[in-house]
Structures are given as structure tokens and as C-alpha cells.
Amino acid sequence: MDVASLTRDVDPRSLDHVWAHFPSLTAIFPDNMPRTPRRFSFSATHWTPAFLAGVLLLGCSDVKQQAAGPADVGGTIVVATPGEPDYLLPPLAAQIVGRQVTDLLYDRLAEIGDNLSTVDDKGFKPQLAARWEWAPDSLSIVFHLDPKARWHDGQPVRASDVRYSLNLVKDPAFGSPTAPLVTNIDSISVRDSLTAVAHFKRHTPEQFYDLAYQVYIVPEHILGNTPPAQLKTAEVARRGIGSGRFRLVKWDAGKQVELVADTLNYRGRPKLDRVVFSKSPDFNSAVTRFLSGDADVFEILRPENIEKLKGDTLRRAVPYPSLQYGYLALNLIDAAHPGQPHRIFGDRAVRRALTMAVDRRSMLQNVFGGYGFPLFGPFPHSLPVADTTLPQLPYDTVKARALLDSAGWTVGADGVRVKNGQRLEFTITVPVSSAIRMKYSVLLQEAFKKVGADVKLDQTDMAGYMAKNGDRSFDTTVEGYSTDPSVSGFKQSWSTAALGKDGSNFTSYANPTVDALLDSATFTFDPARTRAYARRAFEIINEDAPGIWLYEPATVAGIQKRIHPTHMRADGWWSGLADWWIPASERTARDRIGLRPTP
Amino acid sequence: MRRFVAGRLAQAAIVVFLVTTVTFILVHLAPGDPIAMGLDRPGVSEAVRQHWREDFGLDRPLVEQYLRWLSNAARGDLGWSFSFHQPVRDVIVDALPRTLLLVGLAMMLSFALGIVVAVLQTERPGGRRDRWFGRILLLLYSVPDFWLALVVLLMFAYRLPLFPTSGIVDPLMHDYMSFSGRLLDRLRHLVLPVSTLTLLATAAISRHQRSALLEVMPSDWMRTAIAKGVSQRQAVRRHALRNALLPSITLAGLYLPALAAGALFVEKVFSWPGMGLLAADAIAARDYMLITASVLVTSVAVAIGALLADVAAAVADPRIRVR
Numbered sequence: 001m002d003v004a005s006l007t008r009d010v011d012p013r014s015l016d017h018v019w020a021h022f023p024s025l026t027a028i029f030p031d032n033m034p035r036t037p038r039r040f041s042f043s044a045t046h047w048t049p050a051f052l053a054g055v056l057l058l059g060c061s062d063v064k065q066q067a068a069g070p071a072d073v074g075g076t077i078v079v080a081t082p083g084e085p086d087y088l089l090p091p092l093a094a095q096i097v098g099r100q101v102t103d104l105l106y107d108r109l110a111e112i113g114d115n116l117s118t119v120d121d122k123g124f125k126p127q128l129a130a131r132w133e134w135a136p137d138s139l140s141i142v143f144h145l146d147p148k149a150r151w152h153d154g155q156p157v158r159a160s161d162v163r164y165s166l167n168l169v170k171d172p173a174f175g176s177p178t179a180p181l182v183t184n185i186d187s188i189s190v191r192d193s194l195t196a197v198a199h200f201k202r203h204t205p206e207q208f209y210d211l212a213y214q215v216y217i218v219p220e221h222i223l224g225n226t227p228p229a230q231l232k233t234a235e236v237a238r239r240g241i242g243s244g245r246f247r248l249v250k251w252d253a254g255k256q257v258e259l260v261a262d263t264l265n266y267r268g269r270p271k272l273d274r275v276v277f278s279k280s281p282d283f284n285s286a287v288t289r290f291l292s293g294d295a296d297v298f299e300i301l302r303p304e305n306i307e308k309l310k311g312d313t314l315r316r317a318v319p320y321p322s323l324q325y326g327y328l329a330l331n332l333i334d335a336a337h338p339g340q341p342h343r344i345f346g347d348r349a350v351r352r353a354l355t356m357a358v359d360r361r362s363m364l365q366n367v368f369g370g371y372g373f374p375l376f377g378p379f380p381h382s383l384p385v386a387d388t389t390l391p392q393l394p395y396d397t398v399k400a401r402a403l404l405d406s407a408g409w410t411v412g413a414d415g416v417r418v419k420n421g422q423r424l425e426f427t428i429t430v431p432v433s434s435a436i437r438m439k440y441s442v443l444l445q446e447a448f449k450k451v452g453a454d455v456k457l458d459q460t461d462m463a464g465y466m467a468k469n470g471d472r473s474f475d476t477t478v479e480g481y482s483t484d485p486s487v488s489g490f491k492q493s494w495s496t497a498a499l500g501k502d503g504s505n506f507t508s509y510a511n512p513t514v515d516a517l518l519d520s521a522t523f524t525f526d527p528a529r530t531r532a533y534a535r536r537a538f539e540i541i542n543e544d545a546p547g548i549w550l551y552e553p554a555t556v557a558g559i560q561k562r563i564h565p566t567h568m569r570a571d572g573w574w575s576g577l578a579d580w581w582i583p584a585s586e587r588t589a590r591d592r593i594g595l596r597p598t599p
Numbered sequence: 600m601r602r603f604v605a606g607r608l609a610q611a612a613i614v615v616f617l618v619t620t621v622t623f624i625l626v627h628l629a630p631g632d633p634i635a636m637g638l639d640r641p642g643v644s645e646a647v648r649q650h651w652r653e654d655f656g657l658d659r660p661l662v663e664q665y666l667r668w669l670s671n672a673a674r675g676d677l678g679w680s681f682s683f684h685q686p687v688r689d690v691i692v693d694a695l696p697r698t699l700l701l702v703g704l705a706m707m708l709s710f711a712l713g714i715v716v717a718v719l720q721t722e723r724p725g726g727r728r729d730r731w732f733g734r735i736l737l738l739l740y741s742v743p744d745f746w747l748a749l750v751v752l753l754m755f756a757y758r759l760p761l762f763p764t765s766g767i768v769d770p771l772m773h774d775y776m777s778f779s780g781r782l783l784d785r786l787r788h789l790v791l792p793v794s795t796l797t798l799l800a801t802a803a804i805s806r807h808q809r810s811a812l813l814e815v816m817p818s819d820w821m822r823t824a825i826a827k828g829v830s831q832r833q834a835v836r837r838h839a840l841r842n843a844l845l846p847s848i849t850l851a852g853l854y855l856p857a858l859a860a861g862a863l864f865v866e867k868v869f870s871w872p873g874m875g876l877l878a879a880d881a882i883a884a885r886d887y888m889l890i891t892a893s894v895l896v897t898s899v900a901v902a903i904g905a906l907l908a909d910v911a912a913a914v915a916d917p918r919i920r921v922r
Contacts, residue, residue, distance in 0.1 A: 076771060078770060078771060084682070084683070086637055086684060087684060094637055094638055094640060094643065095637060172650065175647055175650040175651050175654065176647070177638055177640070177643040177647055179644075179647060180643070180644045180646075180647070229654070232651075232654065233679060233684075238684070253683045253684070253685055253690065253693070254683060254690070254693065254694070254872045254877070254880075255766070255767075255770070255872055256770050258771070274771070276770055276771055278766075278770045279870075279872075280765065280870050281866075281867045281870050281876055281879075281880070282867065285764075285765060285867070285868070285870050288752065288756075288757065288764050288765070289764050289765055289870070291757065292756055292757050292760060292763075292764045293760070294763055294764050294765065294766075294770075460630075461883060462636070462883065463629070463630060463631030463632075463635075463636055463883065463884070463885045464629070464630040464631055466631055466635055466636065466639045467630035467631040467632075467635060468630070469639070470635055470639055500645070501645035501648075504640075589772065590771050590772055593771065593772070593775055
């Protein structure tokens with residue numbers, strides 16, 4: 001594998017922060033990473049993820065540095081997306097394409113730093129708020145808006161817009177998906193047209209993040225005349241008038257969204273003239289459009305697509321950090337009898353045994369072929385609290401069988417284990433639209449069979465899969481999860497408070513010690529202590545084995561070589577899109593359209 | 600004839616009503632709902648999802664939802680599309696002309712081509728030309744539509760980048776082209792999907808037409824024509840073809856619904872945002888109103904297609920009129 005060749009033209013300086021998120025090789029593969037004594041050898045094949053990271057680091061060191069010059073302003077990027085924006089109004093946009101577009105159209109008060117620190121205002125950079133001051137009791141923050149900030153219709157951004165934005169999110173009649181995330185913000189008052197004061201109920205490490213990251217500032221003069229309850233279906237919610245560095249040209253539902261540079265933007269004109277999010281009906285169509293040159297960017301290539309780009313003179317693969325990971329969720333409760341433990345996974349010993357029956361390393365190699373990272377717990381390694389030195393349950397089928405024996409599951413005549421007349425049989429629910437998860441489900445089925453479990457695959461469409469997830473009516477599911485950058489995001493998945501339909505605790509895992517540790521991690525202001533609390537919580541979760549940690553995909557975007565990406569953050573590769581650039585000498589016809597309005 | 604048409608229209612109305620009713624019920628019984636599809640994600644509470652369900656009346660009993668839909672549909676309001684975030688009527692109005700263009704063009708071409716090929720084959724039945732056409736047509740008739748679409752895409756958009764891979768026009772440049780440029784752009788985008796559909800339909804039409812021609816070839820009037828000195832070619836073209844067109848007319852009626860329903864796999868492969876793709880996306884997103892409206896449009900097209908086929912057959916063949 002020649003990963004260096006895939007990234008040869010990437011400006012290394014511009015992606016420094018990306019490499020910074022790839023931990024050192026020893027961090028990715030610590031010494032205590034479980035290895036199978038007999039089957040596993042210290043081979044290059046098994047270490048391809050480390051090799052990938054290493055080559056990425058090394059491969060870029062001798063690349064000629066390039067930076068955009070004054071003539072390099074202009075050009076167009078067509079992004080192939082496998083979906084459609086849901087809304088162009090940030091407090092309603094819940095789906096990924098909607099978030100991508102609204103992130104470019106709207107600004108927040110401050111932007112999270114590249115290290116995704118959510119504690120206090122560390123790392124946050126000014127956006128609509130040019131500066132801010134904390135009150136002595138830390139229960140309020142005064143935000144001073146940038147006087148140059150304008151909405152795309154030319155109206156100035158006012159403090160009353162900030163107040164309106166929060167009120168809108170909190171309004172129950174509006175029904176914003178973001179509402180549960182801003183409960184700690186009491187209100188916003190307006191001191192003068194450029195000064196907004198945010199009042200909080202409690203002083204917490206993430207109070208600044210709650211406001212600055214979760215609340216986009218939207219224009220009151222555009223939206224305020226429509227009752228919040230009617231905004232979901234109002235035409236005004238499709239106009240996309242924000243204060244971001246791109247403005248909306250048009251949204252052809254089912255086809256594309258076109259944005260153009262806001263040349264008078266208070267944060268500076270984007271280097272690109274135009275960004276088009278062009279919908280494809282599915283993953284394969286989107287990839288085909290990228291490979292044929294109809295699209296410039298496709299955000300997630302599969303391993304087989306990456307291999308195709310070797311030696312490609314026009315396109316390249318660009319890795320970037322992400323917050324995605326995949327695991328097998330074991331349902332700890334009985335779906336038919338809520339409150340009762342699951343007949344199989346209610347037993348911790350069985351969960352541990354099944355975890356030990358899975359050769360995660362081989363599966364990772366099998367499915368990702370070197371373009372994936374092992375998962376060490378319920379977290380992607382790009383998060384500040386990630387700890388890749390956590391002890392892991394080893395892959396050991398002998399021990400797994402012994403554990404099952406001792407738990408009372410004895411091998412029956414047909415090779416399937418039985419306990420109290422019940423067979424060790426269960427289903428793995430998996431969405432057919434995910435090729436990665438489908439592959440994993442088959443491999444897991446085979447692995448569990450070796451220790452005497454009879455596993456059926458429940459392959460369903462995404463709607464059916466989500467319905468089963470929602471009411472927890474599954475035995476196990478292969479979860480593909482993208483986490484929140486905040487520590488409190490873990491509480492949404494692994495705390496007792498997240499049980500039931502309100503949370504994402506799909507396994508119904510409940511452990512008071514973990515709850516306490518996650519609470520402590522959330523309410524501690526010292527990042528080192530946050531990490532320590534989180535580590536202990538993850539350690540206990542790993543010991544309890546409510547899930548089998550499978551993979552973290554090496555997210556690799558396909559990008560035409562004429563485009564120079566400069567900034568790809570883990571919570572959204574598009575975060576720095578306004579600063580991507582295309583050298584004047586490499587432009588194509590669509591780059592030369594310029595800023596002409598659509599006829 | 601009037602009574603015949605009125606009777607068929609009444610039958611069609613009943614069929615359309617039953618089909619949409621069954622669809623409405625089935626789609627609501629399927630697991631998942633449009634709100635969960637959009638809002639079932641970390642951080643979104645059940646209260647928020649419930650609020651949305653209430654807002655759109657999805658918390659009401661199924662019968663009430665159905666009666667409300669029926670009453671609105673009768674007034675031309677087909678509801679709100681959860682996946683397109685627009686009124687369903689607007690979504691259909693956007694997609695339907697695209698499908699009409701794609702499938703309509705493909706139908707016209709395939710009927711023209713299918714009939715020509717059948718005539719060429721039957722001019723010398725069993726000859727080398729007939730055998731070769733037969734093999735090719737059988738091959739095209741046998742291949743799945745998505746496979747042929749993928750092969751065409753791979754060959755002429757990827758390996759030989761002669762045509763665009765997807766869409767109805769260039770997503771960006773189209774608006775900046777001259778009139779002739781725009782026309783050419785539209786034609787270029789039509790070539791691959793229309794060719795795929797045409798090839799597939801030609802195979803079927805041609806085989807039917809050939810059978811019909813071979814059926815009339817031994818007729819007395821054909822023998823008389825040839826005995827009077829008309830060449831085999833002229834006999835087929837002037838006499839046999841006219842008398843053997845009835846199956847093609849029936850086939851055209853049966854193909855008509857595709858004008859409204861779209862060609863799902865071809866639309867999907869070429870990202871053609873027509874009715875087929877719309878319906879598939881709507882099903883995946885559990886977009887209740889859009890699914891029901893798509894079925895409504897399709898079932899109306901089926902009814903109209905069947906009616907037109909009957910009328911056309913009656914016009915073409917006086918014997919049917921008499922019956």
C-alpha cells in the first residue's frame with residue numbers, strides 16, 4: 001500500500017491539525033493491546049493502520065509547501081452528497097447535509113478550536129462575537145458582537161438576534177432538536193445593539209460550549225414575523241439568510257444546493273467563489289460522480305475506492321479525523337419484558353465471553369484492509385478524553401468457551417450451547433445500506449458460532465433499523481455512531497439518565513459508578529482530571545462489556561487534485577471550506593464562472 | 600364507445616381508491632416513521648420527536664389520519680413531504696416532467712426501433728440477420744435493467760468519458776450556457792439513460808412485434824399479395840405490418856404507466872430525479888404523504904394507460920369495437 005502517493009500533493013502545513021489528531025504509533029497500538037499468542041504475529045499486515053498513520057506523517061514531510069496567493073481566489077467545488085439537506089435553518093437541521101450547508105451559511109458566537117476542547121472557552125475563536133467577558137461568578141458572559149457583521153441581505157447582526165436565536169431554540173412550540181442541549185442557558189439579555197449577555201443556571205465547564213457551539217445565530221428580522229410553530233413548513237426557513245462566509249444562491253430540492261462567496265463578509269471573503277452540494281441517490285452514484293470528474297469532493301471513500309486512486313493524476317485521497325466509530329451493541333434488557341435483564345446479555349460473564357470470541361484485529365483488517373483503526377472503548381481517538389492505553393479483553397476463544405461453560409451454557413448435541421432449556425441463539429440487526437456493517441455482521445456471526453452461539457442476521461432497511469434501535473427491540477445491533485465532541489456526549493450513550501427513548505443508551509447499560517464518574521468528568525474544570533475520570537469510566541465500561549468495540553474508520557475524502565484543502569476538523573470536514581483554494585493555473589471551466597449571479 | 604369509456608373510468612376510479620387506501624395503511628404499518636428518520640439521533644429527546652409528530656398529526660389514530668388525507672387530497676392538497684420539506688404537490692410537479700421526458704423519449708425510440716428491427720427480421724425469417732438480431736435481442740431482454748445501466752455508465756461515462764454520469768443537466772454550468780449549449784447539455788445528459796431504457800424496451804417490443812408479424816405472414820392475403828408480384832420486403836412493410844400492429848398498441852398502453860411511475864433502477868443509476876427515484880427515496884425515508892401520492896399518480900397512470908390501450912385497440916381494429 002502506497003498511502004504516501006495518495007497524499008503527496010497535500011499541503012502538509014495546512015493539515016497539521018489533522019496529523020495532530022493521529023496519535024503516535026505507540027499510542028495507537030499500546031503494548032497492552034491484546035494479542036493472540038498463537039495466531040497473531042507482529043506482522044506488517046496486522047499493523048497496517050499504524051503503517052497508514054506513519055506513512056501519512058512521513059509522506060507529507062517532503063512535500064513542497066504551497067500557500068494560496070492573491071491570484072488564487074476563485075473557483076468552484078462540487079461536493080457529491082448521498083443525501084439532501086433537511087432544513088437550511090440551523091436549529092432545525094438535524095441531518096448531515098443540512099448541517100454541512102448551514103455551517104457555511106450561518107455563524108455562531110464563537111468557533112470551537114481544532115482540538116475540540118469543550119471546557120470553558122479554551123481554544124474557542126471569535127466568530128460573531130469579537131470578544132467576550134465572564135462575570136465574576138461565571139454565571140453570565142457578555143458577548144460583544146463584531147460591528148462589521150452583516151446578514152446576507154445587508155442588515156447588521158444585532159444582539160437582539162442572539163436573544164431571538166436562543167429563545168427560538170428553547171421554544172417548545174418550535175421543537176428544535178437542539179433544545180435539550182441548551183437547558184443550562186437561562187436567557188440572553190440585550191445590553192445594547194452590539195452587546196448580548198448570556199445568563200446560565202449553573203457554572204459548568206461546558207456552559208460556554210453549550211451556547212457557542214450549539215446555538216447558531218439566525219436573523220430575527222427574517223424569521224421573527226413567522227410564529228415558531230409554523231417555521232417547519234414556512235418558505236422563510238428555506239431562504240438560508242445567515243451571516244456566514246457563503247450565501248445561498250438556490251436550493252433545488254432533490255438535486256442541489258448552490259452557495260456563493262459572500263465577498264463583503266466581516267470575516268473575509270472565502271477563497272472559493274462557489275460551493276455546490278449535489279445530491280446523488282446513493283453512495284455508489286456519488287463515488288461514480290467523483291471518479292468521473294463530475295464532482296470534486298466526496299467525503300467518505302471506501303477502502304476499495306481509495307485503492308483505485310493510486311496513480312490517479314487528477315484525484316487523491318485525503319484522510320481527516322472524525323468522530324465516528326462502530327461497535328456491536330448488546331441489549332442488556334429483555335425487549336419483550338422491559339425491566340427484565342436479557343436472557344443472554346443480562347449476564348456480564350456471557351458478554352465478556354462473547355467479546356473474547358471476537359478477533360477484532362483480523363476483522364478490522366478484513367473489512368478495512370488497513371484503512372481503519374482499532375477501537376479501545378466507546379470513543380474515537382480524536383477526542384481529547386480518548387485513551388488508547390485502556391486494558392482490553394483479549395481475543396481468546398479458549399477462555400471464552402470456559403467462561404460460557406462456567407456461566408452454565410453447555411454445548412448441546414448440535415454444537416449450540418444451552419442453558420435451562422434455552423439455546424444460545426440471538427440476532428444481529430444490521431442496516432443493509434451499510435456495506436461495512438453488513439460485512440462485520442457476517443464475520444461476527446462466524447466468530448460467535450465458534451464458541452457455540454447460533455446467530456441469525458436481521459438485515460433491515462435504515463428505517464426499520466432505527467425503529468428497532470428506538471424501542472430497543474433487538475438482541476444486538478452493529479452500531480455506527482458519531483459522537484458529540486463534549487464529555488457530556490458520553491452521558492447520552494452510557495449513563496443511566498440516557499436509558500429509554502430520550503437517550504442513545506442503546507444497550508440499556510446502567511452502572512452507578514460510571515454515572516458518577518461521567519458526572520465528575522463533565523463538571524470538572526481541570527482537563528487532566530476530566531481525562532482521569534473519563535478513563536476510569538471507560539475502564540469499567542470495558543470490563544462490563546455492554547458492547548464489543550469494533551472499528552474506527554479512517555475517514556478519507558476523495559478530492560480533485562486541483563483543490564487544496566486547508567482545514568478539516570474532526571466534527572466536520574467542511575469546517576474550513578471557505579479557506580480551501582484552487583490555484584489560478586489549474587482551474588477548469590466551472591472554476592471560471594466567477595461570481596456572476598445565476599441567470 | 601362513450602358508455603365503454605365511462606364504464607372503464609368508473610372501474611379505474613375504484614382501483615385508484617383501493618390502491619391508495621391499501622398503500623396508506625401499509626406504509627403506516629411499516630416499522631419507523633418520518634420523524635424518527637430525521638430526528639432519531641443523539642441529543643434529540645423523545646419529547647421533541649413527539650412534538651413533531653403532533654405538529655404533523657402523526658400521533659392521531661390511523662383512521663383519522665386517513666380521512667384527513669382523503670379529504671385534503673380531494674381538494675388537491677397531497678400533504679407535506681417530510682423528506683423534501685415541501686408540499687408533496689410541488690415535489691411531484693417537479694419530478695413528473697423529468698420522468699415524462701426520459702421515459703417518453705425512450706418509449707418513442709424503442710417502439711420505432713423495435714418495429715423496424717422486427718420488420719427487418721421477418722423479411723427473411725430464419726435468415727442470418729434474423730438469427731443475429733434474435734440473439735442480441737434475447738440478450739438484452741434477459742439482462743437486468745440496473746446491470747445494463749451500470750455497464751453503459753461504466754463504458755461511456757467512466758472508461759470513455761463521453762457523456763455525463765448523472766443528473767438531467769450540468770449542475771453548475773447549465774445556467775451559464777447559451778440556448779444551444781443548454782439544449783446540447785440536456786441532450787448529452789439524456790443519451791445514456793434514454794439509450795439504456797430504449798435498448799431494454801426495444802428487445803421486448805421487437806420480440807412481440809416479430810411474433811405478430813410471423814403470425815400474419817401465412818395469411819391468404821399475404822400469399823395473394825406475393826402472388827401478384829409484390830416482393831417479400833414490400834409485402835411485410837405494406838401489408839403485414841399494418842395488420843400486426845395490434846400487440847404493439849396493447850404493449851404501448853401497458854408501458855404508459857412507466858411514464859408516470861418512472862424507471863426506478865435506471866433513474867437511480869443515472870441519478871435522474873424522476874418519479875421512480877422519488878418513490879424509492881420516499882419509501883426509504885418513510886415519507887408517508889409522498890409515497891401515497893406517488894402511488895396515486897402511478898395508479899392513475901395505470902388506469903389511463905389501460906383505458907387508452909383499449910380505446911386505441913378498438914380504433915385500430917373494428918372487430919374489437921363490434922365486440
